[in-house]
Each structure stands twice: as structure tokens, then as C-alpha cells.
Amino acid sequence: MGATMHDVARVAGVSIKTVSNVINEYPHVRPGTRDKVMQAIEELDYRPNLSARGLRLGRTGIIGLAVPALRENYFAELADSVIREAEKRGLGVVIEQTSGDRETELLTFSGGRLRFVDGLIFSPVSLGQADVDVLDVGFPLVLLGERIFGGPTDHVTMVNVDAARAATEHLIRSGRKRIAVVGAHDGEVIGSAGLRLRGYREALEAAGIPFDPTLIAYTTLWHRSNGATSMRQLLATGVKFDAVFALNDTLALGAMRVLQEAGLTIPTDVAVIGFDDLDEARYSLPTLSTIDPGRNEIATTAVRVLLDRIAGVEPTAPMTEYLAEFHLVERESTGARRTSIETIR
Amino acid sequence: MGATMHDVARVAGVSIKTVSNVINEYPHVRPGTRDKVMQAIEELDYRPNLSARGLRLGRTGIIGLAVPALRENYFAELADSVIREAEKRGLGVVIEQTSGDRETELLTFSGGRLRFVDGLIFSPVSLGQADVDVLDVGFPLVLLGERIFGGPTDHVTMVNVDAARAATEHLIRSGRKRIAVVGAHDGEVIGSAGLRLRGYREALEAAGIPFDPTLIAYTTLWHRSNGATSMRQLLATGVKFDAVFALNDTLALGAMRVLQEAGLTIPTDVAVIGFDDLDEARYSLPTLSTIDPGRNEIATTAVRVLLDRIAGVEPTAPMTEYLAEFHLVERESTGARRTSIETIR
DNA sequence: TTGAAAGCGCTAACAC
DNA sequence: GTGTTAGCGCTTTCAA
Numbered sequence: 054m055g056a057t058m059h060d061v062a063r064v065a066g067v068s069i070k071t072v073s074n075v076i077n078e079y080p081h082v083r084p085g086t087r088d089k090v091m092q093a094i095e096e097l098d099y100r101p102n103l104s105a106r107g108l109r110l111g112r113t114g115i116i117g118l119a120v121p122a123l124r125e126n127y128f129a130e131l132a133d134s135v136i137r138e139a140e141k142r143g144l145g146v147v148i149e150q151t152s153g154d155r156e157t158e159l160l161t162f163s164g165g166r167l168r169f170v171d172g173l174i175f176s177p178v179s180l181g182q183a184d185v186d187v188l189d190v191g192f193p194l195v196l197l198g199e200r201i202f203g204g205p206t207d208h209v210t211m212v213n214v215d216a217a218r219a220a221t222e223h224l225i226r227s228g229r230k231r232i233a234v235v236g237a238h239d240g241e242v243i244g245s246a247g248l249r250l251r252g253y254r255e256a257l258e259a260a261g262i263p264f265d266p267t268l269i270a271y272t273t274l275w276h277r278s279n280g281a282t283s284m285r286q287l288l289a290t291g292v293k294f295d296a297v298f299a300l301n302d303t304l305a306l307g308a309m310r311v312l313q314e315a316g317l318t319i320p321t322d323v324a325v326i327g328f329d330d331l332d333e334a335r336y337s338l339p340t341l342s343t344i345d346p347g348r349n350e351i352a353t354t355a356v357r358v359l360l361d362r363i364a365g366v367e368p369t370a371p372m373t374e375y376l377a378e379f380h381l382v383e384r385e386s387t388g389a390r391r392t393s394i395e396t397i398r
Numbered sequence: 399m400g401a402t403m404h405d406v407a408r409v410a411g412v413s414i415k416t417v418s419n420v421i422n423e424y425p426h427v428r429p430g431t432r433d434k435v436m437q438a439i440e441e442l443d444y445r446p447n448l449s450a451r452g453l454r455l456g457r458t459g460i461i462g463l464a465v466p467a468l469r470e471n472y473f474a475e476l477a478d479s480v481i482r483e484a485e486k487r488g489l490g491v492v493i494e495q496t497s498g499d500r501e502t503e504l505l506t507f508s509g510g511r512l513r514f515v516d517g518l519i520f521s522p523v524s525l526g527q528a529d530v531d532v533l534d535v536g537f538p539l540v541l542l543g544e545r546i547f548g549g550p551t552d553h554v555t556m557v558n559v560d561a562a563r564a565a566t567e568h569l570i571r572s573g574r575k576r577i578a579v580v581g582a583h584d585g586e587v588i589g590s591a592g593l594r595l596r597g598y599r600e601a602l603e604a605a606g607i608p609f610d611p612t613l614i615a616y617t618t619l620w621h622r623s624n625g626a627t628s629m630r631q632l633l634a635t636g637v638k639f640d641a642v643f644a645l646n647d648t649l650a651l652g653a654m655r656v657l658q659e660a661g662l663t664i665p666t667d668v669a670v671i672g673f674d675d676l677d678e679a680r681y682s683l684p685t686l687s688t689i690d691p692g693r694n695e696i697a698t699t700a701v702r703v704l705l706d707r708i709a710g711v712e713p714t715a716p717m718t719e720y721l722a723e724f725h726l727v728e729r730e731s732t733g734a735r736r737t738s739i740e741t742i743r
Numbered sequence: 744t745t746g747a748a749a750g751c752g753c754t755a756a757c758a759c
Numbered sequence: 760g761t762g763t764t765a766g767c768g769c770t771t772t773c774a775a
Contacts, residue, residue, distance in 0.1 A: 103514035
């Protein structure tokens with residue numbers, strides 16, 4: 054279908070090597086020659102065949118991004134950032150959806166698709182610390198999230214404990230003492246839920262507020278429906294609370310909906326804070342206070358680190374853990390003055 | 399790094415052709431031979447090099463999906479469906495974000511990245527009917543959306559006019575007569591806004607309700623903030639209305655937020671219906687009535703049609719327009735009985 | 744500064 | 760039923 058380098062060389066009256074030199078911006082090409090080649094490229098609408106280049110170079114210019122599902126806002130926004138950053142660097146991104154289940158997450162490493170990406174950015178939600186060994190794959194891999202620490206790969210994440218402490222402290226500062234938690238995972242130590250719950254407890258402790266287990270709602274999944282269900286259960290127990298720390302925004306939105314159905318006013322009766330700073334948090338009613346986990350910084354760092362590994366600059370550099378900066382975002386759900394809706398982007 | 403076919407052939411004690419036969423499930427291979435090969439593959443952890451295969455076959459097994467941005471829920475959900483369908487068929491998907499601007503949309507066809515996808519599913523939002531000629535590219539292309547009709551490619555879309563008429567009729571059936579519209583595009587005939595406004599007018603006409611231009615709010619972009627701003631302007635004009643047809647869900651959510659800020663009750667004072675059936679519409683307060691545009695059907699059809707073109711079955715088959723089925727989804731915002739939050743998926 | 748030619752890993756004629 | 764081999768389009772060593 055398309056023209057090849059040979060065609061370009063023929064039309065330009067030079068050898069194929071010269072065409073290659075021009076395309077790869079090899080410096081020592083006489084300007085006149087370069088012009089002839091450029092013109093031939095234009096004329097033939099030539100575009101290099103990436104398969105051939107990939108075969109020759111052993112690199113394809115494509116990286117993989119494995120996330121549970123784009124349907125989940127957090128991962129859609131993460132993918133958005135990763136694709137933007139990759140594009141700046143001339144890379145394509147193939148997205149793999151793992152559905153968040155263990156089998157598929159494991160398959161991601163052995164699946165056929167991967168023999169052709171140059172590297173993979175992987176955000177597991179089912180694999181855990183015990184699976185650390187399976188991360189020892191034969192290609193560049195950057196790990197995201199907080200399921201596995203100290204593994205054999207570079208790792209980009211954020212200070213979950215500190216961020217959760219900041220969220221809780223914010224509630225405490227506004228005078229709340231009975232702070233419910235939505236989305237805890239029973240017995241989890243590492244992992245988003247475990248770490249964030251730890252931050253919550255640290256904040257309570259620092260403020261001298263006793264930990265009350267009846268305020269903790271457990272739910273495995275972190276969808277809106279789980280936030281709603283948890284909140285319904287919490288209300289049904291009759292336990293009193295004046296604030297909710299939802300371990301992510303999606304849970305918070307589900308929980309807010311139930312609180313409002315129950316006739317409670319946010320933040321007057323109950324203040325709510327989430328975690329993730331989804332776009333959606335700026336438009337809910339009330340707007341949702343939350344933690345901005347530095348998602349964009351996570352994405353750009355992950356791409357940069359992966360590329361360095363692929364390029365093999367300092368192949369012996371030790372595997373590193375990178376921590377993104379987080380920020381507390383105060384909105385109406387914790388009492389920030391009602392503002393007109395923030396302008397998008 | 400990885401083992402090649404030669405390695406597998408050597409270990410299995412057969413020729414490279416036999417290995418190829420096994421991998422490509424060529425039927426006439428003796429079971430014993432196949433087993434030996436499979437074992438060698440296992441032993442060497444062999445995976446075929448997709449670049450080489452792509453070079454040889456002229457196909458890479460990767461398709462492109464060009465959308466404005468994954469940050470926009472509609473496109474994230476669309477991408478999710480496309481990736482799922484592609485995966486079923488053994489294809490990878492590279493996502494290209496166009497930001498929805500004209501330059502980038504045009505670049506999508508000429509950009510370097512595309513020389514290696516086997517085909518492209520393209521959802522333009524800036525290109526229009528006048529650009530129909532640029533769609534005549536040299537590779538399989540499936541067009542989505544309602545910006546361009548009758549072009550030189552297969553096209554998967556839905557019956558926007560009918561769907562918008564159904565949405566409006568639903569409001570009329572519930573006794574509403576003063577129905578505001580949010581998200582109209584001035585002077586647009588084709589395009590989502592133009593077509594949906596037409597459906598709205600058709601419904602009014604059929605019901606004998608006069609069209610009132612003061613009820614139409616215009617906004618170029620379709621983000622939450624635009625829905626909010628439009629609704630604020632509408633309220634400021636003092637015009638009376640008892641229902642809102644937002645031309646997509648995102649606008650509807652922004653508009654609902656402003657209506658509620660203004661102390662109005664949905665649906666008692668004002669009923670609201672959107673368009674798209676985003677996941678989010680099931681969890682807003684109140685839940686949002688909307689049109690399910692058959693997004694999943696659109697995605698699966700697009701992938702199927704693209705694959706047929708790539709495979710070249712019936713290369714002379716005329717370019718076809720495929721229409722997905724739509725459904726009216728009645729929820730609380732137009733008076734459906736309050737249900738506990740629908741279970742996710 | 745440019746040309747000739749080898750070879751990346753794979754598939755598919757074509758032999759046997 | 761299985762082996763031999765050409766060549767897909769590109770980069771790059773080596774010569775000129």
C-alpha cells in the first residue's frame with residue numbers, strides 16, 4: 054500500500070541509506086541531499102513502517118498500560134495523563150484492562166500481547182505483597198499503586214498514610230470528633246485501604262480521639278454502590294457520627310447520596326471527605342473535599358522512568374520508589390464557602 | 399532477549415516451519431510433533447515477536463482509537479467497550495487523544511503513529527461535513543459520531559433525532575410543556591446538537607406545543623461547567639420552565655447542580671433528562687433519566703466492521719452506515735419512583 | 744558524505 | 760506431514 058524507503062530513494066535519486074539518514078536526523082547529510090529526500094517523502098506521502106523498524110531495533114515505540122478498567126474514573130484520568138506524556142515523547146500506548154481480577158493481572162505478564170510493547174506500566178489491584186516475585190519479568194516494568202512494595206521494579210506511588218492523616222486532620226480541625234470511615238478492608242495492612250486507615254488512626258491518636266471500631270465500614274470494592282451500601286449500613290446501626298472519611302471519591306459520592314436521601318445536610322450534619330480528586334468531585338452537590346494524590350505527577354514520572362529503563366541509560370541503576378506530592382483540596386463537603394462551580398481545566 | 403522460533407525448533411528437534419505451523423494452528427501437524435513443540439515453547443518461554451509477524455503479514459494486530467479525551471466519561475466508557483471487544487478478537491488498541499481540536503483531528507490521519515495500526519476507529523468532534531474528503535485515507539477507517547454523514551468510510555452511529563424526540567416526548571407525557579434545552583449549538587444542523595435539537599422540535603410539534611426560542615441555551619462545549627453556566631443564565635432571564643432536556647448527561651449534571659443550588663426540587667419543580675447514560679447518571683441525586691445510546695453496540699459494531707475491512711472480506715462491499723438501538727432510561731429526575739441505588743454492573 | 748548489503752524474526756510458497 | 764528458503768522494510772556496519 055504505502056511507499057517504502059526504496060521508493061523514496063529512487064525518486065530522490067539517492068541510496069536508501071541516505072533516506073534513512075535523513076529520517077533519523079543523522080547530522081552529516083548535505084543540505085541539498087536532505088531537501089531532495091524530504092521532497093520525495095512529501096511527494097510519495099511516505100511514512101516509515103513501524104513493524105520493520107521495530108523488528109530491526111528491537112523496540113516498537115509502544116508501551117503498555119495495564120489498569121482494571123477505563124470505566125473507573127480514576128483509571129481513565131490516569132490513562133489520559135499517561136497517554137499525554139507518552140505522546141510528548143513520541144510513544145504510543147496500548148491499554149490493557151485487567152478487570153482487577155487476579156487471574157487477568159497475572160496473565161498480563163504472560164499474555165501474547167506483551168511481546169511487542171517496549172515496557173509496561175502496571176497498576177494491580179488484586180496482586181499483593183505475596184506476589185512480589187511475579188514482577189520479576191524480562192522487560193521494563195513500572196509498578197503503580199500501593200499493593201506491593203520493595204519489589205524488583207521501579208515503583209511510583211504516593212504517601213498514602215500522610216495523605217489520609219491530612220484528610221482526617223482537616224476534619225478534626227473543623228471540630229469533628231466522630232469520624233466514620235467508608236471502604237476499609239478488614240485486616241489489610243499494605244494496600245490503599247490499609248495505609249489510608251492507618252493515616253486515619255494516626256490523626257485520631259495525635260488529636261487524642263479514641264478509635265471507635267463501630268465507625269468503620271468495610272467493603273471490598275470501591276464503587277459508588279459500595280459507598281452507598283456502606284453508608285446505609287452505618288446509618289442503620291444507629292451509631293452517631295459527624296464526619297465521613299471515604300477512602301476514595303467514588304465511595305464518597307455514593308455515601309453522600311445516601312446521607313442526603315436520609316435527610317442529612319452536608320456538611321452541617323455530616324462533613325465528607327474523599328480521596329483521588331476526580332473531575333467529578335468538583336461538580337457534585339455539594340462539591341467534594343478530597344486529596345489530590347498527584348495523579349498527573351504519577352503518570353509523567355511513570356512514563357519517564359519506564360523510558361529510561363527502556364533506553365537502558367544506567368542499566369544498573371537500582372530500582373527506585375518515587376513518591377508523588379499530594380494536596381488537600383477543601384470544598385463544600387467539609388464546609389468551604391460555596392463557590393460557583395470551578396471552571397473546567 | 400527472548401527466544402526465537404529457531405530456538406524453539408532446535409529444542410524441539412523440528413524445523414522452524416513446523417513451529418510456525420503449530421503456533422498458527424495449521425491443522426495438519428502430527429499430535430506428537432505438536433506436543434514436542436509446545437513443550438519447547440513452554441520451556442523457553444517463547445513468545446512470537448509481533449514486529450516480525452507484522453512486517454511479514456503487513457498487519458500488526460493493533461487498531462487505533464481516536465477520541466477527544468479519556469477524561470470525558472463518555473469516551474472512557476466507549477474506549478472500555480472497544481478494548482473489551484478488540485481483546486476478544488485478539489487485537490490490541492492504541493488510544494490517541496485528539497483534544498477535540500481540529501488541527502489534532504486532522505493530524506490523526508497524517509501522524510507518524512498510524513503507519514502501524516491496521517485500522518482506525520475515529521470519533522471526531524471538530525471535523526464536520528465539509529471535511530468529508532479528508533476521510534478518504536489509505537487505510538481502513540470506521541467513523542463514529544454524527545459530525546459527518548455519507549463519507550467514504552463505514553460509519554457507526556445512532557438515530558439521534560429519534561432518540562431526542564423520545565426524550566422530549568417522555569417529558570411531555572409527564573405533563574411538562576415548558577421544556578428548556580441546554581447545550582444547543584447555534585445554527586448547527588448536522589452534529590449531535592443539531593440533530594438532537596431537531597428531535598426536540600419534532601416532539602413539540604407533534605404535541606402541538608409552540609417552540610419558544612427563549613428556552614434554548616447555547617453552549618459550545620459540553621462539560622459540566624457549561625451545563626451549570628447555561629442553567630444559571632436561563633434562571634437569570636426569568637423565563638419559566640418545568641423541564642430541561644440536556645443534550646448530554648454531563649450538561650445535565652451541571653444543570654441539576656445549579657437548579658438545586660437555586661432551591662428548586664427535581665423533578666417536582668423541574669424535570670431533567672440527559673443523553674448518553676453514563677455510569678454516573680445512576681448515582682447522582684436524583685438519579686438522572688437519560689437516553690442509552692447503545693454505546694456498547696456502537697463499540698462492538700465498530701470493531702467488527704473495522705476487522706472485516708482489514709481482513710478484506712468483500713473488499714468491494716459498499717461503505718455502510720450502522721445504527722445502534724437506543725433506549726429511554728427513566729430515573730428519578732423525571733419522576734420515576736426512588737429506588738435504592740442500582741447495583742453496579 | 745553516501746552506497747551496498749546483511750540480517751532482525753516471521754510466514755508462506757514450494758519442495759520433498 | 761515437514762523442511763528449505765525468500766523476502767517483508769528497516770537500520771547499520773563497512774567500504775568507497
